[in-house]
Amino acid sequence: MPELPEVETIRQELIPHVVGRTIRTVDIRYPPLVAGETPARFASRLIGRRVVDVRRRGKYLIFDLDDGGHWVVHLRMTGQFRWGEGETEGDKHTHARISFVEGGELHYRDVRKFGRFYWVRDEEELLGHLGPEPLSEAWTAEALAQAIGHRRAPVKALLLDQRVVAGLGNIYADEVLFVAGIHPQRPGYTLSDEEIRRVHEAVRAVLEEALAARGSTFRSYRRPGAQQGGYQHQHRVFRRTGEPCPVCGAPIQRVRIAGRSTHYCPRCQGAGIWDSVEKSGTAS
DNA sequence: AGGTTCACCTTATCGC
DNA sequence: TGCGATAA
DNA sequence: GTGAACC
Numbered sequence: 325m326p327e328l329p330e331v332e333t334i335r336q337e338l339i340p341h342v343v344g345r346t347i348r349t350v351d352i353r354y355p356p357l358v359a360g361e362t363p364a365r366f367a368s369r370l371i372g373r374r375v376v377d378v379r380r381r382g383k384y385l386i387f388d389l390d391d392g393g394h395w396v397v398h399l400r401m402t403g404q405f406r407w408g409e410g411e412t413e414g415d416k417h418t419h420a421r422i423s424f425v426e427g428g429e430l431h432y433r434d435v436r437k438f439g440r441f442y443w444v445r446d447e448e449e450l451l452g453h454l455g456p457e458p459l460s461e462a463w464t465a466e467a468l469a470q471a472i473g474h475r476r477a478p479v480k481a482l483l484l485d486q487r488v489v490a491g492l493g494n495i496y497a498d499e500v501l502f503v504a505g506i507h508p509q510r511p512g513y514t515l516s517d518e519e520i521r522r523v524h525e526a527v528r529a530v531l532e533e534a535l536a537a538r539g540s541t542f543r544s545y546r547r548p549g550a551q552q553g554g555y556q557h558q559h560r561v562f563r564r565t566g567e568p569c570p571v572c573g574a575p576i577q578r579v580r581i582a583g584r585s586t587h588y589c590p591r592c593q594g595a596g597i598w599d600s601v602e603k604s605g606t607a608s
Numbered sequence: 609a610g611g612t613t614c615a616c617c618t619t620a621t622c623g624c
Numbered sequence: 625t626g627c628g629a630t631a632a
Numbered sequence: 633g634t635g636a637a638c639c
Contacts, residue, residue: 325632325633356616383633400633401632402618417618436617436632438633477610486634493633494632543620543632583612584633585631 326399327383328458328491329534330545330553334405335380337548338430341407342387345424346374352441354419357432359440369443370395370422382454382490386447396442396450397432403439406431407548435544454490458527463489465517465524472512472520479515479523480508481582489527495540495562498587500526502561507593508586509579533558561587 326334347370352363373389380386387395397403406414408429414421420432420441432439444450455471456463468489472482482488483497492500501508504526506519515523539545539553542563546552560570565578569589577590 327633398633400616434617435619436633438616475609481610484633582610 325401325493325495325543326403326539326545327493327496328380328531329496329537329555330539331380331383331385331399331491332535333538333547333553334399335378335385338378338385338405338407341428341548342375342424342430343377344374345426345428347371347422348425349421349423351421351423352419353421354437356437357419357434357439357441359442361443366441366443369393381447381451381457382486383493384451384454386451392445394444394447396444396447398440398442399434400436400438400440402436402544403432403434404544404546405548406433406546406550453487455485455487456489458489458491458531463524465521468524469517469520473515475512477512478509478581479506479512480584480586482512483523483527484582484584491531492527494584494586495542495559496527496530496534498562499530499534499560502588502593503530505592508581508588561589563587 350367350370352358352367355363358366373391375387376390377388378385379388383398385397389395408431409427411423411429414431417433417435418431419434419437422430442450456467471488472479475482480497480501483492483500500523504522506515506523534540534555537553537555537558538547540555540559541552542556561576564576565587566575569576569592572589572591574589574591576587579586
């Protein structure tokens, strides 16, 4: 599950390898990997181009090319990049190989094959729907309040909505709500300004922590050098169902919200306005 | 507007 | 050891 | 992780 911290880590570690190098060959072995056009056409757009920068927007990686075009990648659930100096075949899950004129090879692996490659001239047509970057100065608690303060959806579902804020996925949405002390099922409009400020602050704190640990590996996430991230050891609630809450000791609960497993502490995240709302709601 | 379910794929794990 | 269900 | 179909 590569989310913002994992994608950002991959971006940082790819830069020293690919920026300044020129693409020599593009070998697509699983045609559906390329969205919207044939692998041959996609390859022709990349071959001969020099990579001038690698950026990130939400969970997307953007390779800026010297002709103004962009090779955009979304890793979805199990996509990985692997860097190698020599030429290798890769295993059965390697669906694309990019080689460079100056040497070196970038492999794309993806066990579940959900990831996608795009080529665009105007990145806004692909990324324009995304909400603000949570780590930018421009993203304020007021902006978050504007986006969720009037909505009926559970706050967990709102944090997963990439139009609200770009880059959170299942792991970090659960961690953020625990740190903020908010029940994941609370409708957005029930949060006070103070609670929205806590969520806003928690998003930044959790993402910064995870970034410092180079992301979370609990199944398939790997960095370009195949190393694992380290943040999974610091997860407070994610995939800790039944384990004691790190703050109060109550057993962590798991429920399903918006189709995703959601983990929370019923004591630390159960108190406050929501108790009365929930009780009066179910009683009447 | 929101929820649920399914589809897209493969593998690891779990219970029996 | 193997099979189906389930989760990720 | 995301998008589409359906309630």
